[in-house]
Amino acid sequence: MGLCLLSPDTPSQRVQFILGSEEDEQHVPHDLFTELDEICVKGDEGAEWKETARWLKFEEDVEDGGERWSKPYVATLSLHSLFELRSHITNGTVLLDLCANSIEETADMILSQQEESVEFDEQMRAKVREVLLKKHHHQNEKKRNNLLPIVRSFADVSKKQTDLHHLEKPAQTLTPHPSPTMAEAKNGLNHETGAMDLSKAELHFMKKIPTGAEASNVLVGELDFLHQPITAFVRLTPAVLLSGMTEVPIPTRFLFVLLGPGGKAHQYHEIGRAMATLMTDEVFHDVAYKAKNRADLVAGIDEFLDQVTVLPPGEWDPSIRIEPPKNVPSQERRKMPGALEEGASHSKPEKHRGPELEQTGRLFGGLILDVKRKAPWFWSDFQDGLSLQCLASFLFLYCACMSPVITFGGLLGEATDGHISAMESLLGASMTGVVFSLFAGQPLTILGSTGPILVFEKILYKFCKDYTLSYLSLRTCIGLWTAFFCVVLVATDASCLVCYITRFTEEAFASLICIIFIYEALEKLIHLREVYPVQMHSKLDFLTIYYCKCEAPTHPSNKTLQFWESNKINVSGITWGSLTVTKCRNLHGEFHGPACGHSGPYTPNVLLWCCILFFSTFVLLTLLKKFKTSRYFPTRVRSTVSDFGVFLTIVFMVLVDFMAGIPSPKLQVPHVFKPTRDDRGWLINPIGPNPWWTVLAALIPALLCTILIFMDQQITAVIVNRNEHKLKKGCGYHLDLFVVAVMLGVCSVMGLPWFVAATVLSITHVNSLKIESSCSAPGEQPKFLGIREQRVTGLMIFVLMGCSVFFTSVLKDYSDEVHQKLKTSA
Numbered sequence: 001m002g003l004c005l006l007s008p009d010t011p012s013q014r015v016q017f018i019l020g021s022e023e024d025e026q027h028v029p030h031d032l033f034t035e036l037d038e039i040c041v042k043g044d045e046g047a048e049w050k051e052t053a054r055w056l057k058f059e060e061d062v063e064d065g066g067e068r069w070s071k072p073y074v075a076t077l078s079l080h081s082l083f084e085l086r087s088h089i090t091n092g093t094v095l096l097d098l099c100a101n102s103i104e105e106t107a108d109m110i111l112s113q114q115e116e117s118v119e120f121d122e123q124m125r126a127k128v129r130e131v132l133l134k135k136h137h138h139q140n141e142k143k144r145n146n147l148l149p150i151v152r153s154f155a156d157v158s159k160k161q162t163d164l165h166h167l168e169k170p171a172q173t174l175t176p177h178p179s180p181t182m183a184e185a186k187n188g189l190n191h192e193t194g195a196m197d198l199s200k201a202e203l204h205f206m207k208k209i210p211t212g213a214e215a216s217n218v219l220v221g222e223l224d225f226l227h228q229p230i231t232a233f234v235r236l237t238p239a240v241l242l243s244g245m246t247e248v249p250i251p252t253r254f255l256f257v258l259l260g261p262g263g264k265a266h267q268y269h270e271i272g273r274a275m276a277t278l279m280t281d282e283v284f285h286d287v288a289y290k291a292k293n294r295a296d297l298v299a300g301i302d303e304f305l306d307q308v309t310v311l312p313p314g315e316w317d318p319s320i321r322i323e324p325p326k327n328v329p330s331q332e333r334r335k336m337p338g339a340l341e342e343g344a345s346h347s348k349p350e351k352h353r354g355p356e357l358e359q360t361g362r363l364f365g366g367l368i369l370d371v372k373r374k375a376p377w378f379w380s381d382f383q384d385g386l387s388l389q390c391l392a393s394f395l396f397l398y399c400a401c402m403s404p405v406i407t408f409g410g411l412l413g414e415a416t417d418g419h420i421s422a423m424e425s426l427l428g429a430s431m432t433g434v435v436f437s438l439f440a441g442q443p444l445t446i447l448g449s450t451g452p453i454l455v456f457e458k459i460l461y462k463f464c465k466d467y468t469l470s471y472l473s474l475r476t477c478i479g480l481w482t483a484f485f486c487v488v489l490v491a492t493d494a495s496c497l498v499c500y501i502t503r504f505t506e507e508a509f510a511s512l513i514c515i516i517f518i519y520e521a522l523e524k525l526i527h528l529r530e531v532y533p534v535q536m537h538s539k540l541d542f543l544t545i546y547y548c549k550c551e552a553p554t555h556p557s558n559k560t561l562q563f564w565e566s567n568k569i570n571v572s573g574i575t576w577g578s579l580t581v582t583k584c585r586n587l588h589g590e591f592h593g594p595a596c597g598h599s600g601p602y603t604p605n606v607l608l609w610c611c612i613l614f615f616s617t618f619v620l621l622t623l624l625k626k627f628k629t630s631r632y633f634p635t636r637v638r639s640t641v642s643d644f645g646v647f648l649t650i651v652f653m654v655l656v657d658f659m660a661g662i663p664s665p666k667l668q669v670p671h672v673f674k675p676t677r678d679d680r681g682w683l684i685n686p687i688g689p690n691p692w693w694t695v696l697a698a699l700i701p702a703l704l705c706t707i708l709i710f711m712d713q714q715i716t717a718v719i720v721n722r723n724e725h726k727l728k729k730g731c732g733y734h735l736d737l738f739v740v741a742v743m744l745g746v747c748s749v750m751g752l753p754w755f756v757a758a759t760v761l762s763i764t765h766v767n768s769l770k771i772e773s774s775c776s777a778p779g780e781q782p783k784f785l786g787i788r789e790q791r792v793t794g795l796m797i798f799v800l801m802g803c804s805v806f807f808t809s810v811l812k813d814y815s816d817e818v819h820q821k822l823k824t825s826a
Contacts, residue, residue, distance in 0.1 A: 011299045011300075011302035011303040011305075011306060012303050012306060012334070014296070014299040014303075015283060015287055015299055015300055015303040015334070015335075016335065016336065018287055018290050018291065018292075018296055018299070018300075019283075019286055019287065019290065019335050021290060023289075023290060026097070026237050026238060027237075027289050027290050028289070029285060029286045029289040029290075030212055030213060030214045030239075030253070030289075031209070031210040031212065031213040031214070032213065032214055032215070032216050032253070032254075032279055032280065032285060033054070033055070033056050033209055033213055033214070033215050033216070033246070033248065033250060034054065034055040034056075034215070034216040034217075034218060034276040034279045034280060035051060035053075035054050035055075035215065035216070035217055035218065035246055035247055035276075036051070036052050036053040036054065036055075036218045036220070036272050036273065036276050037049040037050060037051050037052065037136055037217065037218070037219050037220075038050055038052050038219075038220055038221045038265075038268075038269060038272070039131060039134070039219075039220075039221025039222070039223070039259070040137075040221075046134075047131060047134055048134050048135045048136070048137050049134055049135065049136040049137065049219065049221075050136075050137045051136070051137065051138045051139050051247060052269070053273065053276065054069075054247065055075075055276050055277065055279070055280045056208060056209065056280075057072070057280060057324075058072040058073055058074060058075070058280075058324050059072065059073055059074070059075040059273070059276075059277070060072050060073075062139050069139065070321075071321070072324055073321035073322055073323065073324065074321075074322040074323070074324060074325075075273060075276075075277040075280075076311075076318060076321075076322065077270070077273060077274050077277055077308075078270055078274075079308070079310060080270075081267070081270035081271050081273070081274040082274050082301070082304075082305060082308070084267070084270075084271050084274075085271050085274045085275055085278070085301065086298065086301045086302075086305075088229070088231040088258060088271065089231075089233055089294065089297055089298060089301065090294070090298055091231070092229075092230075092231025092232060092233065093110060093113040093114070093230075093231060093232040093233070094232075094233045094293075094294045094297065095109060095110070095113070095232065095233070095234045095235070096235045096237075096291060096292070096293070097235060097237040098234050098235065098236055098237065099236075099237065100236060100240065101240060102240070102242065102243075103132070103133060103242050103245060104133060106234060106236070106242075106255060107129050107132040107133060108129070109234075110132075110230075110232040110234065110257060111125050111128060111129055113232070114230060119227040119228060120227075120228070124225060124226070127223075127225060128223070128226075128230065128259065131221075131223060131259070132219070132257070135244065136244050136245050136246075138247045139247070140205075140247060205247070205248060206248055209248060209250065213250055214239045214250060214251055214252065214253040214254075215239075215245075215246045215248075215250050215251065215252040215253065215254075216252070216253060216254040216255075216256075216276070216279045217242075217245055217246060217252055217254070217255050217256070218256045218272045218275050218276050218279075219255070219256070219257045219258070219259075219272075220257075220258040220259070220268040220269060220271065220272035221258075221259055221265070221268060222259070222260055222261065222262045222263065222264055222265045222268060223259055223260070223261070223262070224261075224262045226259060226260060226261050226262075227261060228260075228261070229258065229259065229260035229261070230257065230258070230259045230260070231257065231258050232255070232256070232257045233254075233255075233256050233297065234254065234255040234256070234257075235253065235254055235288065235289075235291075236252060236253055236254070236255065238251075239251035239252060239253040240252055253289075254279065254288060256272075256275045258271055258272060258275075278300075278301065278304060281304060282331040282334075283300070283303065283304070283331055283334045283335060284300045284301070284303075284304050286335070287299070287300035287303075288300065303334070307334065357495070357496050357498055357499045357733065358496065359493050359496050360493055363491050363492075364490065364491050364734075365493060366490070366493040366495060366496070366733075366734035367490055367491075367734040367735055367738055369734075370441045370732035370733070370734045370735035371732075371735060373441075373730045373732065374441050374729070374730065374732050374735065377729045377730075377789075380729075381443065381729075381789065381790045381791040381792075382790065382791060382792060383790075384788060384789060384790040384792075385788075385790035385791065385792025385793060386792070387788060388640065389768075389769065389771075389788060390769070390788065390790060390792055390793050392640075392644045392646075392647060392768070393765065393768040393769055393793045394792070394793045394796045394797055395644070395646075395647040396644075396646035396647050396650075396768060397446065397761065397764065397765055397768065397793065397797050398796075398797050398800055398801065399646070399647070399650050400646075400761060400764060401429070401446065401448065401761060401797055401798075401801065402801060402804065404448060404449060404758075404761075405425050405426060405429045405448065405449060405801065406422050406425065406426070408425055408448075408449035408454065408753070409421050409422030409423070409424065409425025409426065409753070410422050411454060412424075412425065412454060412457055412753060413676060415454070415457060415458045415461060416457065416458075416461045416471060417461075418676045418677050419461070419471055419472055419676075419677060419680065419751070420457070420472075420676070420751060420752070420753055421676035422676070423674070423675065423676050423805070424675065424676065424751060424752045424753060425449065425752075425753050426801065426802070426804065426805055427750075427752055427802070427805075428747050428750075428752030428753045428754075428755060429447070429448070429449070429753075429755055429798065429801055430798050430799070430801045430802030431743070431746070431747070431752070431802070432447055432740075432743040432747065432755045432798075433446075433447050433755070433794065433795075433797065433798025433801065434795060434798045434799060434802070435739060435742075435743055436736075436739050436740070436743065436794070437791050437794035437795040437797075437798060438791065438795065439735075439739050440732065440735060440736050440739050441730075441731055441732015441733070441734070441735035441736050442717060442720055442721060442731045442732055442736055443789075443790070443791040443794050443795075444720050444762065444765055444766055444769070444787065444789065444794070445716060445717060445720050445736065445757045445762045445765075445794075446757070446758050446761040446762045446764075446765050446794060446797070447740075447755040447756060447757060447758060448755060448756075448757075448758030448761050449753060449755060449758070450712055450756060450758065452708050452712070453708070453709075453753070453754055453756070456701075456704075456705060456708065457475075457753075460474070460475060460478070460701065469690050469694065470688045470689045470690050472680060472684045472688070472751050473684060473685055473686060473687060473688030473689065473690050473694075474690055474694055474698060475684075475748065475751075476684045476685070476686045476748045476749060476751070477686045477687075477694060477695050477698035477702075478698045478701050478702045478705060478748070479702075479705075479744055479745060479747065479748025479749075479754065480686060480745055480748055480749070481698050481699055481702030482702045482705045482706050482709065482741075482744060482748075483741045483742065483744045483745035483748065484745075485702060485703065485706040486706060486709065486710070486737055486738075486740065486741030486744065487738065487741050487742075489706070489710060489737060490734050490737050490738045490741065493734065494710075495714060495733035495734050495737055497714075498714050498717070498718055498733055501714070501715060501718050505715065509715045509719075509759065514760060521614075525610060525611065525614055528606065528607045528610055528665065529607055532605070532606035532607050550584035550589045550590070550591060551589060551590055551591075552589060552590070553589065553590050606662060606663065606664055606665070609657075609660065609662045609664055610664050610665070613653055613656075613657055613664065616653060616656075617649055617650070617653045620649045620652070620653070621645055621646055621649040624641060624642060624645030624646075624648060624649060625642055625645045625646075626642075627641050627642050627645065628641075628642035675751070680751060682750050682751070683749060683750060683751075684748075684749060684750065684751045686749075709740065709744070709754070709756050710737070712756045712757060712759075713736065713737055713740055713756050713757045714733060714737070715759070716757035716758070716759045716762050717731065717733055717736055717757060719759065719762070719763060720762050720763070720766055725766060725786070725787050726784070726785070726786035726787065727786065727787060727789060728786060728789065729789045736757075740755075740756060740757075743755070765793065765794070766787055769787050769788040769789075769790075769793070770784060770786075770787060770788075771784075771785045771786050771787065771788055772784055772785060773785055
């Protein structure tokens with residue numbers, strides 16, 4: 001109502017007034033496909049309309065020679081052509097809501113509006129009508145002509161019969177000709193003619209055109225017999241399927257005709273491009289649908305001119321084509337009076353607000369609302385996971401999650417003298433991940449081990465060792481207190497403090513975690529130089545003249561002697577010299593001989609091979625991820641390869657490493673399901689041998705641990721739940737923290753590591769589940785539609801991680817066999 005009170009003094013205000021007016025069924029804007037045809041004289045064969053350019057979103061031109069389409073590019077127009085177009089619309093014929101059922105009726109209506117004069121008599125009128133009814137030659141017909149002659153002859157006969165059938169059919173109805181559906185187009189059917197001869201190129205282009213789109217035909221050219229230009233802008237109501245006029249069989253809504261005297265072909269071409277580009281402009285496109293008279297159209301052109309940016313001719317090369325942008329800016333500010341101020345408000349730092357972050361004022365009020373909000377989506381979370389994209393995400397993230405869990409367990413085992421190691425890490429990650437994926441408010445979050453928790457565990461173990469306290473018992477007390485404090489935070493709706501986390505904090509936190517990940521990857525690669533030094537000079541004589549053999553250690557411990565006896569060393573005929581390198585290391589043997597390296601027999605340059613694997617994996621992965629936007633193979637194949645890019649890269653590089661036979665370091669996975677140390681079980685007494693007061697003293701480190709877990713969990717949740725991800729099923733900050741708190745208490749009692757939201761893995765999980773539009777105009781980037789929200793990928797990742805413990809015994813035996821064969825052959 002506010003728009004109707006505006007005084008349309010400026011073109012912008014008039015356009016906003018037009019767009020704010022009520023619209024009826026016949027004036028609802030549709031997507032437009034615009035085609036530019038120019039009259040072309042072909043010697044004795046006469047003239048025909050030849051397609052020279054087309055617009056769906058960006059301009060595509062027929063390249064010189066007429067063999068192929070150019071790449072889509074942003075149309076650059078001359079200011080003179082826009083002013084000429086405005087003059088033609090002002091002085092030419094404008095027919096709005098014309099009812100016509102064929103191009104013949106349309107041509108008659110256009111010519112009837114032309115004033116008869118000495119220079120434009122009936123004879124010239126007949127000539128112009130004949131030109132308007134000439135055949136339209138489209139670019140895709142070139143590809144039909146490349147068929148085998150016999151196939152082309154059958155196609156021509158079929159087309160002639162179709163045309164005869166169409167001419168004999170009377171046109172009595174004024175209803176629009178419905179455009180064929182995609183299925184009918186593939187089957188060669190058409191409502192108008194009963195048959196269709198679409199080439200493969202046409203079918204491919206049809207997929208790019210949105211459903212319900214209409215056509216805008218621009219016809220320009222020079223005629224030697226004309227003395228003055230003829231201009232007409234026609235809006236058909238309803239839209240009509242004009243046989244043979246448009247490249248693809250969709251109904252025509254707009255028709256722009258510009259025919260003029262000879263010698264100005266380039267000028268007419270530029271005016272036609274200007275008209276076609278205007279029709280693709282979001283604002284003028286809506287104005288053209290809703291305009292009530294000529295003045296509305298002129299106002300639309302003036303508003304477009306107000307928004308045009310002019311580039312000086314001497315400071316840029318007009319022949320350079322501008323690539324389509326990745327993100328097209330919104331034009332809402334041109335449509336609505338207050339959109340400019342709203343757009344300015346959006347530039348402010350994003351704040352996290354919503355019903356899930358409002359204080360309820362009652363105990364567990366936020367948790368209850370989270371459960372009510374997420375419960376209706378529970379079953380759909382499993383249905384939405386039945387997708388090929390989810391399979392690709394699951395396979396990739398299983399590899400991505402497994403490595404840090406095992407590595408974290410190994411580091412924790414070194415820091416705690418084996419009290420908590422890789423086996424406990426695997427079990428804890430699997431249990432926590434499965435429960436979180438099933439019951440959490442945001443299942444897209446991936447739980448993992450973090451660096452700060454590892455530092456906390458190191459400090460705690462050192463403290464217990466210095467003061468002769470039981471590490472596992474004290475850790476259990478701290479974990480139970482931490483779980484209790486987290487539940488208190490849930491009960492008091494403390495997660496609402498998330499709304500004060502700014503974008504700067506999110507980015508800083510995510511950047512820090514990413515830098516740590518990158519540093520650790522490079523640090524591990526550099527650390528290999530200590531274990532496998534680069535052999536600067538040839539030492540092949542070591543492999544032929546000398547040797548390196550396994551021998552018993554000089555001063556074995558009692559534990560080592562018991563271990564030897566249990567493995568029947570020197571009892572059942574097994575000697576140290578017959579052991580493989582892996583078994584020698586497992587039995588705490590020592591290597592002696594001139595060919596021994598840093599930690600065993602001389603090996604080829606492992607460091608250089610690992611560098612090759614490292615960078616080759618990165619390069620191949622990058623190429624496969626970018627394969628989606630390449631020009632090769634159909635869209636579905638490219639999307640599938642891109643989705644499975646990480647998994648395919650890992651499998652391929654593992655096979656390359658296996659075939660090379662170079663003993664590169666492998667991930668050490670436990671192969672027996674039992675605690676790492678024999679002096680502990682799966683349940684830990686919170687007090688144990690410690691004094692009773694340690695239960696109360698555990699409050700202080702528990703408070704610090706609570707802050708650490710709360711920040712880790714909620715900052716990651718904020719990043720996952722950003723508005724830019726377009727999540728539709730809501731989130732659950734309180735529910736997420738409650739599930740983490742419960743599992744933290746369970747892991748503490750079982751002596752397992754603590755797991756919390758992992759920022760990098762969660763972001764990677766979200767990115768792997770992005771949904772993009774399948775139908776996009778040439779040159780237009782696929783639109784981001786949202787994230788495939790489901791629970792299946794996270795659930796399967798951690799289920800398979802738990803099952804991995806039972807697979808490792810088979811893999812270990814196979815690995816030992818391979819090493820034995822390699823040693824024998826050497």
